[in-house]
Amino acid sequence: MLHKLSFVTLLFLVMVAAWSVGNVSVNSDEITFPELIKTSTQCYTTASENKNQLIVFTPSQSVAERLTESLCVDSVVTKQYGSVKGYWGDSTTESFDFVGKGIADLVLAKNNIMNAFNAELTYNYQAVVGFSDYTAYFISSKEKPRLTKQYFLDKRIGLLDYPTSRSGHILPKKVFKDLNINQGNLDITYASSHSELRDLLANGQVDIIASFWKESDAERFSKNYITPLSNKISGSRWYLKMQQNNTDLLCAVQRHILDMSKEQTLSYYKEAQSYWDCTSEHVTAKDESIKNG
Missing domain, CATH: 3.40.190.10 (Periplasmic binding protein-like II)
Known part of the structure; x- marks a missing residue:
């Protein structure tokens, strides 16, 4: 029993000594953690x-x-x-x-x-x-999009993962609802930005995206292959x-x-x-x- 007690005491003293040495050798003021995401x-x-x-x-x-x-x-x-x-x-x-x-x-x-x-x-x-x-559009790389139920059912569609975006989220989903399309039957890929949507379309990962049209888009896509979703948006x-x-x-x-x-x-x-x-x-x-x- 005395032998066990001595062993426990020795182990405790070793742990205290190790903690003390570590506390002395490391200045806590110098410890900094990098900012992972700057906002x-x-x-x-x-x-x-x-x-x-x-x-x-x-x-x-x-x-x-x-x-x-x-x-x-x-x-x-x-x-x-x-x-x-x-x-x-x-x-x-x-x-x-x-x-x-x-x-x-x-x-x-x-x-x-x-x-x-x-x-x-x-x-x-x-x-x-x-x-x-501005005006919201469905944009394709190979044909002018048609606002029909059958057209969208076999298309890979790119939308914006931003529920308050009118051109990239709200208005295209309203079109699907007006066409009586169950969105669960659609092949939708969500992007985090309008630029990412354009990359998805340019790289052939989707067939059609919902967004606005800007001048530089003509370098990657044809203006003949856009279809307006609505009247002008504020x-x-x-x-x-x-x-x-x-x-x-x-x-x-x-x-x-x-x-x-x-x-x-x-x-x-x-x-x-x-x-x-x-x-x-x-x-x-x-x-x-x-x-x-």
């Missing part, structure tokens, strides 16, 4: 002692990073905020969180998401800059949370977004529309018919 960026204004933070959300990482850095050096932003933090993410859940909970001060979103949460009334989000309406818009009548910030944000849009390669994003007249002493909204499509 935000942050910068500080010259008024870094100011604890107020301007929060931006957009589906695009490049847009979030570009706009965050641009706003950080703006004189109006510096007077009101100590930092700017830009988030990005293309999932429905993320959009719902930032819009539905009013987390974002500035957000790029589609008006159907804003309407779903009544966000314009609840948080007084105001449309600042918007993009042109484009995305930048919304600013205006719980105060902060027109200085509104005009600064509008200016930066318009400047950033001019740098885009696609003409669609270059043709951004401003919704506010900031040229006079009193900032006023432009024609409401423009904002409401």
